[in-house]
Amino acid sequence: MTDTPLLELRNISKSFGSVQALTDVDFEVRRGEVMALVGDNGAGKSTLIKCVAGTHTADSGEIFFEGEEVHIHGPKDAARLGIEVVYQDLALCDNLDVVQNMYLGREEHDWLQRLKEGPMETKTHATLKSLAVTTIRSIRQPVATLSGGQRQSVAVARAVMWNSKLVILDEPTAALGVAQTEQVLALVRRLAEQGLAVVIISHNLHDIFETATRITVLRLGKNVGVYERDKTTQQEVVHAITAGVPTKVSGIPQTVEAAS
Amino acid sequence: MTTEAVEVVGQDATTALDAEESPRNVAQRVLDNLRSGNLGILPIVIGQIFIVVFFSFKATNFFTANNFVNIIIQMAGTTMLAYGVVFVLLLGEIDLSISYVSGIGALIAAEFVLPGSGHVIPGGGLVAMAAAIAICAAIGLAQGSIVAFIGVPSFVVTLAGFLIWQGVILYPLEQPGAINIQDRWINYTGSYYFSPLAGWVIAAVVTGGYALVTLGGLAGKRRAGVSISDTSVVGLKVLGIALASFGTIAICNHAQVIGRTQGLPLPGVIVVLFLVALTFLAKRTTFGRHVYAVGGNAEAARRAGINVARIRVLVFVLAGAMAAVGGIILAANVQSVSADAGGGTLLLDAIAAAVIGGTSLFGGRGEVRNALIGALVIATVANGLNTANYKPGTIYVVTGVILLLAVTLDTIARRLQVRAGR
Numbered sequence: 001m002t003d004t005p006l007l008e009l010r011n012i013s014k015s016f017g018s019v020q021a022l023t024d025v026d027f028e029v030r031r032g033e034v035m036a037l038v039g040d041n042g043a044g045k046s047t048l049i050k051c052v053a054g055t056h057t058a059d060s061g062e063i064f065f066e067g068e069e070v071h072i073h074g075p076k077d078a079a080r081l082g083i084e085v086v087y088q089d090l091a092l093c094d095n096l097d098v099v100q101n102m103y104l105g106r107e108e109h110d111w112l113q114r115l116k117e118g119p120m121e122t123k124t125h126a127t128l129k130s131l132a133v134t135t136i137r138s139i140r141q142p143v144a145t146l147s148g149g150q151r152q153s154v155a156v157a158r159a160v161m162w163n164s165k166l167v168i169l170d171e172p173t174a175a176l177g178v179a180q181t182e183q184v185l186a187l188v189r190r191l192a193e194q195g196l197a198v199v200i201i202s203h204n205l206h207d208i209f210e211t212a213t214r215i216t217v218l219r220l221g222k223n224v225g226v227y228e229r230d231k232t233t234q235q236e237v238v239h240a241i242t243a244g245v246p247t248k249v250s251g252i253p254q255t256v257e258a259a260s
Numbered sequence: 261m262t263t264e265a266v267e268v269v270g271q272d273a274t275t276a277l278d279a280e281e282s283p284r285n286v287a288q289r290v291l292d293n294l295r296s297g298n299l300g301i302l303p304i305v306i307g308q309i310f311i312v313v314f315f316s317f318k319a320t321n322f323f324t325a326n327n328f329v330n331i332i333i334q335m336a337g338t339t340m341l342a343y344g345v346v347f348v349l350l351l352g353e354i355d356l357s358i359s360y361v362s363g364i365g366a367l368i369a370a371e372f373v374l375p376g377s378g379h380v381i382p383g384g385g386l387v388a389m390a391a392a393i394a395i396c397a398a399i400g401l402a403q404g405s406i407v408a409f410i411g412v413p414s415f416v417v418t419l420a421g422f423l424i425w426q427g428v429i430l431y432p433l434e435q436p437g438a439i440n441i442q443d444r445w446i447n448y449t450g451s452y453y454f455s456p457l458a459g460w461v462i463a464a465v466v467t468g469g470y471a472l473v474t475l476g477g478l479a480g481k482r483r484a485g486v487s488i489s490d491t492s493v494v495g496l497k498v499l500g501i502a503l504a505s506f507g508t509i510a511i512c513n514h515a516q517v518i519g520r521t522q523g524l525p526l527p528g529v530i531v532v533l534f535l536v537a538l539t540f541l542a543k544r545t546t547f548g549r550h551v552y553a554v555g556g557n558a559e560a561a562r563r564a565g566i567n568v569a570r571i572r573v574l575v576f577v578l579a580g581a582m583a584a585v586g587g588i589i590l591a592a593n594v595q596s597v598s599a600d601a602g603g604g605t606l607l608l609d610a611i612a613a614a615v616i617g618g619t620s621l622f623g624g625r626g627e628v629r630n631a632l633i634g635a636l637v638i639a640t641v642a643n644g645l646n647t648a649n650y651k652p653g654t655i656y657v658v659t660g661v662i663l664l665l666a667v668t669l670d671t672i673a674r675r676l677q678v679r680a681g682r
Contacts, residue, residue, distance in 0.1 A: 091557070093556035095552060114545060118480055
C-alpha cells in the first residue's frame, strides 16, 4: 500500500450553475485494487467519474495519473492515458456482433480503410478467453441476442482490450439477475487480479462487499470517508452514505484522514 | 436461443467459442432462424417466383427473353436510387429529395451536352455525367449538413429538397417540355447492348471474381485460425452466382428485336457493379461499419469516438450521387429529359424497393442487395401488369399491397423473434 496510487484526485470541485456537485473531493485508486464509489443519488458519483473520463472538466483541483499531474479535456485524453469507462446503459450497438462492438470506433484497417476481420476476431477471442468470458456461443452473433450478463461482459472486455490501466464501471450489475450479477462480479475481480485498477460505482452494498478492496463514500458532493472492506461493516457504510460520519475519531484512520 | 446457454462462470471455453460450423450446424442454424422468425429474404424470393409464374400465365408476351431484357432496363434507374436509400435508412434517416435530385442529375448531364446551348462541357458525355454526379453529391452534402450539424429532421430537410428541386427542374424545361440527349455515352447507360461473346466473358468474370474473393476470404480466415462458415455452403453460393450470371446472359443473348440479337444491356452491368462496390463499402470498410453503428445506437457510436455528424453527411452525399446515376440511366432509357423528370412513382418505388427487400426504416438493419431484390419485384409487377393490359391504377394498388405485405410479414417475424427470446 506504499506505492503511489495509479489515479489520485485532489480537491476536485465542480459546479453546474448554482449547484455545487463536488466540493474538494479527494479520491484515489491503486493498481490491482477494486475501489468502490458509493453514495446516495445526487452524491456526485457520476460527476466525479465524468471528470476523470473527460466528459466534464473539473472547476478546480488536481488529477495525478501514475504520479504525474494530467489534464483531461475529453474522452480521447482519458483513453490515451488508459482510462476506460463502462457506462450503465452499456453503449453497445445491438445490431452489431461481438467483434464489431469490441472494436467499435477503433477498427483495424489497412490504408484503403478495409477492415481486417481476421486479426480483430482473433484478438476478441483471446481477450474474452483471458477474462474467462465463455458463455458466448459465437463472437459473430449480434449483441442483441446476448443476455444482460453477457452484454455487460462484452462491454467490460471492450474496456480492457485497449491496454487500459484503469477501468471505471458505472452500475455494472444494475439490470442483472442473480447468476448474471455473480458472473460480472467475478469478471471485475479478475480485472483487479490482472493488475488493473478498477473503480466500481454501485448502489448494491452486497455486490460491493463481495468485490471491493476499499470503499469511498460520497455524500452531498463531499468525500466522507474511505473504508477498507475487511475493517468495516455494511452498517457503518450505510450510515456514512445516509448521515455522514458520526465522529471523526472512530478509530479508523482513513476516516480521520478523509473527513478532515 | 440464449436460454440454453446457461450462465456459468468458468464453463469450458472450447465448447462455446471454438466450435466450427459443420454442415449440420448450418442446417440447424437455418432451422433455428426460421423457427424464431428470422426469415431473411426467403418470403420475397418466393413472392417473386409467384409473381413471375402468375404473369407468365396471364400475359402471353411476359415470359420472353425480350421482356426479361426490358425488366432489367426498366429497373436499373430505380435500383440506383434504392441503393442510396438503403444507406440512408441504415442511419434511421430518410431522403425524400432523391427523385427530383435524380431529375437534376439528368438535366445537368443533358444540358452539358446540348448543342447550341452555350454551356457544352469540353470532354463530352462522360465529363457531363461526372459533373452531374458531383453536383448532386454536393446537393446531398448541403442537405446532409443541415441534418447533421443543425439537427433539422431529415424528413423535413429532404421534403423541402423535394419541392425545391422539382421547381428548379421546371425553370429550363417548362418551355421546351423536354431536352433530347444526343450524346452517345449518356445514352449508352440506358441502352447499350453487349455482344453475345462479351456477355459470356462478363458472366465468366463475375463468377470467377466471386469465387476468387469468397475462397480467398476463406483461406485468409483459416490462416488466421478464425471460425469459418462451411465450405460446402460457400460452394453452393458460387454455384448459385454462376447459374444466375450465365443464365442471365443466355436469356439476354436469346432476345431479338427485328431479327437482331440484343444481348446483355449495359444498365444491368451497372446495377451489378454498384451492387458489388456498395456492398463492399457497407460491409468491408470502416465507413460502412460506422454507418451500421450510428444506425444501431448513435449514442454508443459517439462515445466510441465515431464522428457521427461526418457519417451522416457522407451518407446523404452518397444518396445524392446515386440519385444522379439513377437519373441519368432513366433519362438515357428515353434519350431525353422531360419536365416531369424524377416525378411519378420514382421516389416511392425507390424507398419501397429498399423496404420490400428487408431494410428497416428504423436504422441499423439492411443490406445493399435488399434494394436490388425489392426493385426487381417492383419492376416485375409493373412490367407484368402493363403487359397483361391492366389499368395503370392497378399497378399502384398492387405495388402498395406488396409493400404492406412485405413489411407486415417482416414485423410479425420480428415479434416472433422477440418471443423466441432474442
